[in-house]
Amino acid sequence: MDLRDMPTLAGSAGRPPAPRRPRRTLAYVALAVTASLLLAGGVAMAVRPRQPHPALAAPATDLGRRIPLGTGFDSPWLVVQTAGCGYSNYAGGRRHPDRQTCRMILIVGNPGQAPLRLAEPFAELVDDRGESHRAVSDVPGPMPVVQPGERLVYTTVKYGMRKERRPARLEGRLVAGGPITRVML
Incomplete structure (x- = not known):
């Protein structure tokens, strides 16, 4: 058998193979699909109403949050640990059936170098209306003093209000000579 009689691959009989064209059409199709998806997503984001992200929204309450009572690094701080209402309200030895007592349990820290006295009168409780x-105050005498480097734990401040009302915030001075502060409950 002669070499000339042997079968050959198509296109190789005496001619060089045709140059391969890159498959650009597949790349163009993929690029067009990606661009249209990005455009559709951008339009959908622009049309939808803006809603704040839950993690970025302002907290609904300041309960349990450390509230600075000054601007310095070693300024005093306060935490309203709980705000409980619904307790019986007494005045003059008599129970008032249409009133309730609300108790705010506070933790105050004083990392500074000067004694800290809680404000008298203490901040007012503002209700939902x-x-x-x-x-x-059930305790006669002045409000407690927090010495430098100490923490005053479980100071209770009481408020009287109508039974159908709910506490919304504490507003006023929390420490003597301190800033007016608003604590959302």
Whole structure:
């Protein structure tokens, strides 16, 4: 058998193979699909109403959050640990059936170098209808003093209000000579 009689691959009989063209059409199709998806996503984002991200929204309450009472690094701080209402309200030895007592349990820290006295009168409690209520003290005498480097744990401040009302915020001075502060409950 002669070499000339042997079968050959198509296109190799005396001619060089045809140059391969890159398959650009597949790349163009993939690029067009990607661009249209990005465009459709951008239009959908622009049309939809803006809603704040839950993690970025302002907290609904300041309970359990450390609230600075100054601007310095070693300024005092306060935490409203709980705000409980629904307790019986007494005045003059009599129970008032249409009133309730609300108790705010506070933790105050003083990392500074000067003693810290809680404000007298303490911040007012504002209810859900905007009415203010003054703090009622069961302990005679001045409010406690927090010495430098100490923490005053479980100071309770009481407020009296109508039974159908709910506490909304504490507003006023929390420490003597301190800034007016608003604590959302």
